[in-house]
Amino acid sequence: MTYRIIAMRDITLKKICAVVLLVLFAQGAVAQANVDSPYSMFGIGQLRDKTMNSRLKGMGGVSNAMFGKSLVNTENPASYAMIDTLAFLFDAGMYFKTSDFSTSNLSETSSNANFDYVAMAFGATKWWRISLGVQPFSNVGYNLVVNNHKDDVGNYATTFKGSGGLNQAFIGNAFRLGRNFSVGVNATYVFGDYETQTTLSFPDSVFMIETRRGIDMLVKSFMFDYGVLYNTKLSNGLNLGLGLTYNQKMKLKGKQTTYIRSIKQSSDSDVEYPIDTIFYSAKDKSRITMPHEFGFGVTLQKDNHWTLGADFNWSQWSKFAREGVNDSLQNSWSVALGGELIPTSSSVSNYFTRMSYRFGAFYEQTFLNIRGESINKIGLTVGVSLPLPRSLSKVNVAVEVGQCGTKSSNLIQERYIKATVGVSVFERWFLKRKYQ
Numbered sequence: 001m002t003y004r005i006i007a008m009r010d011i012t013l014k015k016i017c018a019v020v021l022l023v024l025f026a027q028g029a030v031a032q033a034n035v036d037s038p039y040s041m042f043g044i045g046q047l048r049d050k051t052m053n054s055r056l057k058g059m060g061g062v063s064n065a066m067f068g069k070s071l072v073n074t075e076n077p078a079s080y081a082m083i084d085t086l087a088f089l090f091d092a093g094m095y096f097k098t099s100d101f102s103t104s105n106l107s108e109t110s111s112n113a114n115f116d117y118v119a120m121a122f123g124a125t126k127w128w129r130i131s132l133g134v135q136p137f138s139n140v141g142y143n144l145v146v147n148n149h150k151d152d153v154g155n156y157a158t159t160f161k162g163s164g165g166l167n168q169a170f171i172g173n174a175f176r177l178g179r180n181f182s183v184g185v186n187a188t189y190v191f192g193d194y195e196t197q198t199t200l201s202f203p204d205s206v207f208m209i210e211t212r213r214g215i216d217m218l219v220k221s222f223m224f225d226y227g228v229l230y231n232t233k234l235s236n237g238l239n240l241g242l243g244l245t246y247n248q249k250m251k252l253k254g255k256q257t258t259y260i261r262s263i264k265q266s267s268d269s270d271v272e273y274p275i276d277t278i279f280y281s282a283k284d285k286s287r288i289t290m291p292h293e294f295g296f297g298v299t300l301q302k303d304n305h306w307t308l309g310a311d312f313n314w315s316q317w318s319k320f321a322r323e324g325v326n327d328s329l330q331n332s333w334s335v336a337l338g339g340e341l342i343p344t345s346s347s348v349s350n351y352f353t354r355m356s357y358r359f360g361a362f363y364e365q366t367f368l369n370i371r372g373e374s375i376n377k378i379g380l381t382v383g384v385s386l387p388l389p390r391s392l393s394k395v396n397v398a399v400e401v402g403q404c405g406t407k408s409s410n411l412i413q414e415r416y417i418k419a420t421v422g423v424s425v426f427e428r429w430f431l432k433r434k435y436q
Contacts, residue, residue, distance in 0.1 A: 036112065036141030038101065038412050039375060039405065041162050042327055042368055043320060044217075044288060045140035045194060050313065050334070051075055052117045052135055054093045054422030058383015058398035059338025060360020062309035064297025065243030067229060070392065070426050072121045072131060075295070076243045077184030078227035080129040080174035083121050088429050091133075092118045093396070093422030100415045104407050112141075116420060122429065127176040131186075137166040140194040155204045164194030166219055174227075184227045190252055193218040199263075209262045209275060217322075219254035223247070223290065239301040247293035249319070256286035256323060286323055291316040304345040311336040317367035330374070334364035338381070356385035358398070371409040378403055392426035 040046040051061040052074050059066075063075035067082040072091045083089060093116040101108050119133030144160040169191070174184035195216045202208035225247040232240050260279040265272050292315070299309040317329040338360030343353040360381040368375035379402025386395040400418040407413045 036110075036139045037099070037404075037414060038142045038144055039366075039368055039414075040138075040140045041142050041144075041160055041196065043138075043317070043329055044322070045138035045162075045165055047138050048136045050336075052119065052133075053091060054116070054396040054398050054420045055340075055356075055358070055383070055385065055424070056338075057400065057420050058358035058360065058381050058396070059307075059309060059340055060336040060362045060379075060381050062297060062299070062311045062336045062338040062360065064227075064245050064295045064311045064313070065229065065241040065299040066297070066307075066309055067231065067241060067243075067299075070424065072119045072133075072424075074119060074131065074133065074135075074170065074172065074186065076227035076229060076245050076297070077131070077172040077186045077225065078174050078182045078229035078243070080121055080131045080172055080184055081127075081176045081182035081229070082231070083123060083129050085123045085126055086428050087122065088427045089121045090425040090427075091120070091422060093420055095418055095420045097416055097418040101412055102407065102415075103410060103412055116422070121172075129174045131172040131174075132170060134167065134169045137168040137190055137192070138194075139165040140196070141165075153208075154202065156200065156202050156208075159197075159199040159201065161199070162194065162196040164192065166190055166192035166194065168223075180230055180232050182229045184229075186225050188223045188225070189221075190223055191220050201265075209264060211260065211262055211278075213260045214258070216257045217254055217286070217288075218256075219252050219288065221250070221252040221254065223250045223252070225293075237302055239299075239303065241297075241299040241301070243295075243297040243299075245293075245295035245297075245313075247290075247315075249292045249316075250290050252288040252290060254286045254288065255282065255284050257282045283323075287321075289319065289321040291319050305342055307340040309336075309338050315367065320367070328369070329367040330365075330369045332365055332367040334362060336360065336362040351387070354387050356383075356394075358383035358385075366404070370411060373406055373409050373411055375405050375411075377405075394424045394426075396420075396422045396424060398422075 037046045051057055051063045056063050056066060063073055066073050067079040069084040072089050073079040095116045096113045098111045117135035121131035123129050140162040142162050146158045149155050168188045170186045170188040172186040174182055176182045197212055197214045199210060199212040201210045228244045230242045234240055258281045261277050262275045263272050264275055295313040297311040301307045312335050314333045316331055318331050320326050320329050340356055340358045342356050345354060347353040362379055364377040366375045366377055379400050381400045383398035398420045403415050405411060405413045
């Protein structure tokens, strides 16, 4: 007689806690520069990468039609439906970035490291999957000084400075509609604050007083994005995937504080003394209008061997507005191509043939158009997955080399190298055992 016993397996919480602590420790241990990008002074700052998962980052960021039994792909929430029914997935990562900012006659180097993402996913039923996590939404970090001269005033300088950023916590649900279709939705809570300052100073005069305008924006609001995924088996073990994504146009709610002050700086230190507040305003019901975003993707996979993917994304940033001001942003679009190869996934004797090797490229017209110059971004990516012993868990490493901006019209060009390290933990919630 055969007895079938279904027993729940304890999730390895020690592993998960160790990963989280490692990420947080590394984040605090590495010194971070104040400068993230001078272009983060526009809109709501520099947006996070389109793709969260470090596996997909190594493939040029393709994500709209990517799916897998052990993949948490937040960019298309419908992909959660393809996660293994009995699996609990945990994914966490951080990034390291070094940038060289240059104009036609100046250059500066900046480095930073930070938390990138934490996400998990699991099956509720055979047709319903749930995912949740936390990741950055946008970063603001810049410090620019523009020197000028007027005959009746003398030398004066305008300093632009910004710091802070927004984060997001999300919960996603995906549902299988038959064998080939799935749909999903992410409900995202956006929170955080950022501050910008513009200071007019007169370095050669003891009579002229500095004037500063500051804006502090505090955001607490919800956003929603949706996904549809179609996948079907072709001949010769091939799988075709088609994905659509849509980010709903939303008005983020928040509080904006604006002030204009005259200040004086001590001659023997960096201490500043406020003299007078010329203007002060605190709005408890400020609004940031976020644009529609559409995405389409296609993938071709051969089970446990290789994957090819391509994405196209478009965003209506011309409709962005903060308190009714759109910051002269333009519509953005991007394309991405990527691939993955696993030589022999079932190999026991050769570790390197079980590793995943990835490559990709992308091009983006960002939402910035300054002095008639479109600020474009281009990059190449490579990545690997390192299987952990006696486990389905992996360490994913992705490296991105790219360029953003131009030196034309006295603008700033950024060349950077960015490395992302993530740990993907795969555990079984339930095991089926047979006894004779």
